[in-house]
Amino acid sequence: MKDASPAKIYALHIGVIALLFALNFVLPDYHQGLFARIMALAVFAMGYNLLFGYVGLLSLGHAMFFSAGLYGAGLAVYQLGWGVPEAFVAGVACGALLALVIGLLALRTSGVAFMIVTMMFAQVFYLLILYFAAWTGGDQGLVIQQPSRIIAIGGASLDLTNPTVRYMSALALFSVVLLITLVLVRSRFGRVLVAIRENEERTKMLGYDTVANKLVAVVASGAICAASGAAYALLFGYIGSSFASVQYSILPLLWVLLGGAATILGPLIGTLFMYYVTDITSGFTSAYLLIVGVALILLVLFFPKGVLGSVRQRWLGWLP
């Protein structure tokens, strides 16, 4: 039976959040920092998964949405002297607006053409960052200093350079996005998105404006990826053009495929897995990419639908 009680589903996901919360107090310093980074980037993967996993739209340009958030928030702080909360909102707004414009243009295509069009737009975005190096810092990037990364709340202040504050901020963003995507894919809208992935023509003949639904999904995906980028800039204090390069468009695809496309927790698992395999193997040898490659091949052989995708197929049919 595919039906699971909503209580069970929410209990699982809140349990994961609670586990991550507890880890803050257990993890050694180095891993605490790594986990904060992984959670911030898992948000990027979740945003990507919303479009790729659930709607079936393969974009090769999501680095532009991530870096729209990164630069939107980072430059607001660095160049305009904005506070952290306003800068975060600005970053998300930049990503959402960019996604709206790109969506209107790119959704006129589908399949391979969609991949190419999104990749080209992302390259334009990347080159614009280099072109306007006077403001963006170009390929050197910019470092946001500690004083700019303190949030003043009433009398108290939150220093985002403090490891625990940073960890908890990343966890807060991760949790909010996790629950939003969970509610979203279980909603009526989520059902329509999956229907579009399975058979767009048929979905139209059930009375759905599929282009409008896809556009909403692109904007939601872009905004989530931008939130990840904005958080990354504010938590780790560095913005650079490498985050807009094609590598950062492919990474979320890889994380999502590893963890399991169209699963809610898959993006976290994929991001976690990739980070730790790279981290552990690079400790042993300089040829760590070779070992990463072998690990990926084994994973694809034994978990063709990603870790959680295969788990769902074999054992836990109720996983959202």
Add this chain to the structure above:
Amino acid sequence: MPLLTTKGLSRRFGGLRAVDGVDFALMPGEIRAIIGPNGAGKTTFVSLLSGRIRPSSGMIVFDGADITTMPAYKRVRLGVAYTFQITSVFANLTAYDNVALPVQRTLTDGRSKGQVRSGVMAALERTGLADRAGTPAGQLSYGHQRLLEVAMGLALRPRLLILDEPTQGLADSEIDNFVLLVREIAKHATVLLIEHNMPVVMQLADRITVFNSGKILAEGTPEQIRANAEVQDAYLGATHG
């Protein structure tokens, strides 16, 4: 007043006139069958009505409104539902989710009230699929997939339900149930069906329209069509030879 009329409706594919200047009218509440030899333009004609393809020329009026250039999804919201000739249920989704899609559409449009779940189960019960709600549609038997297709059409609360060869691939026992189902549907909706199974057509249809080479060859009650010599030549075969 007719529910649906077409005037000079045509569709060309290159040099082929698949539908050629068709004037057609459908009265509310009737069951109309469209018959004709393969390649007569039947499926193209109903695809024009549903909006899946655009006409080359001509006009379509539904319930007094010109819908000639209206996109398909908007026609569905007006109450024009189309079930596919080739079964195209969502194979990876459960029967429940397949029917939930049209049910939530009518809820959003305000054309029905209540919960998604009760609407879905009602449609599944009417088609006898309620005990298979949790089964992925792709794992249902072919006959059940056809029924699921009908359940999805029904759940759209159509005013005009277009069925493209609904009994194709069904067993005889399933066909009897199907005839009962269509009569049931026709109490609330107008039904237009393309059908090759002549006993089904003769049992169900109030009127029959015969297509040949993209044009209407004849139209009338089942008795009139059975007696029409031209139709017999074109389609029914040499029954008078």
